[in-house]
Amino acid sequence: MTEAVELANLTVRFGDFTAVENANLRIQAGEFFSFLGPSGCGKTTILRTISGFIDPTEGAVRIGGQDMRGVGANQRPTALIFQSLALFPMMSVADNVGYGLRVRGVAKALRDRKVDELLNVVALGDQGGKQVDELSGGQRQRVAIARALAVEPQVLLLDEPLSALDLKLRQHMRNELRAIQRRVGITFIYITHDQGEALTMSDRIAVMNQGRIEQVGDGRTVYDAPDTGFVASFVGETNAIPGRITATADGEAALETPLGVLRGRNPQTLPVGTAAQLYVRPEMLLPDPTTPENRLSATVEDHAYEGNLTHLACRAAGLRLTVLLGARDRRAPPASGASIALGFAAGDARVLPVA
């Protein structure tokens, strides 16, 4: 399979500020790829560099194997969907969708047919004659998608396009975007700070922090097997317990912590004596543990009932711990101030260097 987009040693600086530092990445053709990170992490800069609005300071962007140096944004086989959508207010819906074809000199009859086709793809078949401001938020969203797809890009770039929508519509559009991507089969590169969006839609995710790509992998890998402390705490909730490694064996490490000796997987094979953190997900911290390894006791401070689950805020040896109880757990949650026994399997925890 060929690469749709390749970033090779890509660095982008604005004056003294390094927005993207030495990014290396191969995005496969037909992949739904997401960049996930907090605002200011450089993900939008990467997107704008791929689309040609920013020139790399160092390194290269290759699209379909070709170096894009010196190729203007209007010449690249990419199409960008802006966070603000940037629909043209002076044009009708159909003219918006057909604009890319018009500037390419596509004859009107052909253009009209193509526009109709695309409006049908995004379920706006009868809305072509309307003005952009007559549409609802979700409809506008779909116009932007159709407009970008009209130019038949090899790569579709999406810059947090769902962030302006309300929750229900956002969830609906997630499925719709994924469905459209499967239907047209082109590469989607998606920017978001919402881990739920990234996890549900993407084939693979690049988690970014402070200009660096911290980890690339599918959603399960990023969530279950984070490479760094940042990834562990940014993607989903986690409990971080600091300590020092006292023993290593069989890909696991024992950590001397304020809560006693705890064991977890040691993916980076950190040596004995290293200061490290042990990360364990709230849903992996089980009350009334049956596992022999990793037991600890904590005091319940508060609990919040959320319908499908219950959040327990606990404290142990001065550390805050979060525990998730599933709805299946019919027992009454322990009262505040009560002592609770917790445990987790070593395979469900990861020992990573201090960030």
Place this chain on the structure above:
Amino acid sequence: MRSSDGHIFVLLLPLLVIAGFALIALVDRRQGRVTGPGFFARNGVGIGLYLLLAVSFWALLVIVLPQLFMVEMAFRPKLPPAATGGPRDVYTLENFRYFLYGSTTSTAAWNVTHLTAFWKTIVASILVTAGNFLLCYPLAFYMAQMAKAARVRLLLLLLIAPYWVNEVLRAFAFRVILGTSGVLNKLLLGAGLIDAPVDFLGLDVGLYAGLSYAYLLLMIFPLYNAIESLDGRLIEAARDLGAPWWRIHKDIVIPFAKPGIASGCTLVFMLTSGALAAPLVLGGPRSLWFTPIVYDRFYQAFNWPQGSAYAFILLLTCVAFVLAVLRLGKLSLGEITR
């Protein structure tokens, strides 16, 4: 109707219009279509009275009445003071006849001099307006979309500062530069580019340059305002979709800025066609601008009715032209004043 009644009519007309509107407001309130606190209740009596007096003074005494009196005067004959109000003081079209035929009575020959000057003025104003737009659009676009804030402030200052100098002085400055023994000719002669001085003023270069410069700001600012409110991402979106730069301007920026463009062009066109200082100072010996002719009707011929008629004709033509262009551009008057 005798013309002495005309003055009463002119005075009464705006008052009747005001009374009409007051009546409509009153009826609306009586029938409950308008509710809530009234004008004085909202603003207080003091401020309310001040607003009322200030606005009526400004609108009536400064704008409406002088214009109406001028229109009224355009339809009266020129008479010695003793004959005013006498039997010969009746409404007439003789001033308009004079504009067309060069005589108050005969229609045998066209008034070629004045008609030519009139049409030349209109056509030249259109050209000056178009030239002004071509000059200002790139600058306005640069300031509104590309330049950094500090650069914009500097440019605005540089644009505004020359306008602290009086309009007549600025016109004379063009004479100093463009005259046969002026700075530009000296430079060109010194550089050996020409053998004899070029008569820029005689060729009307001075006039057009002076007119373009005189109202530059009135073109720049509406354009700048309009383009500044354009979301830069629309430009990026068009570029991303493959549009070359000129298409972005044609399809995105200009349609978006259309109200600003219309506003700037209207201002510049109206003011250029009515300009007096630049044509007086910079007009060559063969160029005859229309406004100096109007000026002469008043102050050389002492024929105020004829001057009024000429001014009225110019105003009417310009307004008609502007409205026609707005109609063609599918714009309303309300849009260009945004």
